[in-house]
Amino acid sequence: MRPSADELDSLIIDDSTCLVNLAHFGIPQFAEVFPDNYKQDWRKLPREIPDDFVREFGHWCGEHGVKGKYSIVPYPAMVGWVDRVLPGWTKQELEASLKLVRELMMPNWDIHPEMVSHTRGIDTKTGRPYPEATAAFMENWGFSVGMSVDQMADYVAYGLRILKNAGLECEGMTTPGGFGSRSMESLAQGTLQACRDVYGTQIPHYFRDLYTDDRSVAPLVQYASDLETDNPKCVVSIIGCTGDWLGSSAARATGWAAGTAWNAARWISTLQRTCRAGGCHRSSAAENRRSSSATGRACISTVRRWASTSSRRSSAVLKPATIT
Numbered sequence: 001m002r003p004s005a006d007e008l009d010s011l012i013i014d015d016s017t018c019l020v021n022l023a024h025f026g027i028p029q030f031a032e033v034f035p036d037n038y039k040q041d042w043r044k045l046p047r048e049i050p051d052d053f054v055r056e057f058g059h060w061c062g063e064h065g066v067k068g069k070y071s072i073v074p075y076p077a078m079v080g081w082v083d084r085v086l087p088g089w090t091k092q093e094l095e096a097s098l099k100l101v102r103e104l105m106m107p108n109w110d111i112h113p114e115m116v117s118h119t120r121g122i123d124t125k126t127g128r129p130y131p132e133a134t135a136a137f138m139e140n141w142g143f144s145v146g147m148s149v150d151q152m153a154d155y156v157a158y159g160l161r162i163l164k165n166a167g168l169e170c171e172g173m174t175t176p177g178g179f180g181s182r183s184m185e186s187l188a189q190g191t192l193q194a195c196r197d198v199y200g201t202q203i204p205h206y207f208r209d210l211y212t213d214d215r216s217v218a219p220l221v222q223y224a225s226d227l228e229t230d231n232p233k234c235v236v237s238i239i240g241c242t243g244d245w246l247g248s249s250a251a252r253a254t255g256w257a258a259g260t261a262w263n264a265a266r267w268i269s270t271l272q273r274t275c276r277a278g279g280c281h282r283s284s285a286a287e288n289r290r291s292s293s294a295t296g297r298a299c300i301s302t303v304r305r306w307a308s309t310s311s312r313r314s315s316a317v318l319k320p321a322t323i324t
């Protein structure tokens, strides 16, 4: 299950959104809570992830059959709303960026909200962040602790609705950092409820965990019910099988840094080097068979969309910035 792969065909891309470089805007918010941990000079990081970069990368992926998951943080670092206004960019620039995601990315990529802001927890009744700038009120850390299923569903649905308003189709969501790690049951059931409520998704899924040890990374079907009816339900946990190779530490190791100019060719060559270095894993045919039988008919479409069922599946988790 864990041999290195030299060919990439599935990626889990976190922390992406339209135009806003989450690192530039998010790091000062993280630093307010953890001043010792976020000492990066965020002012030197570019404020924008240019659409030209996304376009070049998206075309490369299309030409090479690379598919996967692509986050669109709905209210990125509280800069603005992707369905309404992004202060710092014109309405035309926001619309063009969304169009690019719809037309180039959406056919091959599952679009996920990565919670709401990826920084501060948001009061869904007012749209404002809670006043406390503490770990307990940060999405990445304690905000989800103690959430009931209904509270989780409300929060997930809040992010999904923004993407729906922006004309993006979603069948699942991604958790930022440690979100949900201490509320796993609410996370799964809340995602199931929210995706069904907002999009009528048949088989909602979410990405929270990645295992780089010997545990199976076959998609995990949870809370299956009403299987004998016309309306069976379940939620699928999609599990990553490699660490974050293009985020912080690996980025430094490979010479990539968020402060360098956005250059898709360079990023792609880093990806390819990462794969050759064993950063991506290929599942065996046997594992895919196990995966299919374990997950059952219900999640086949999800599995198919995430990763080809050939024996050459590989995946890498990557982030364009230096946050989790």
Ligand SMILES: [Zn+2]
Binding pocket: 014, 015, 114, 118, 175, 176, 177, 323, 324
């Ligand atoms: Zn993230």
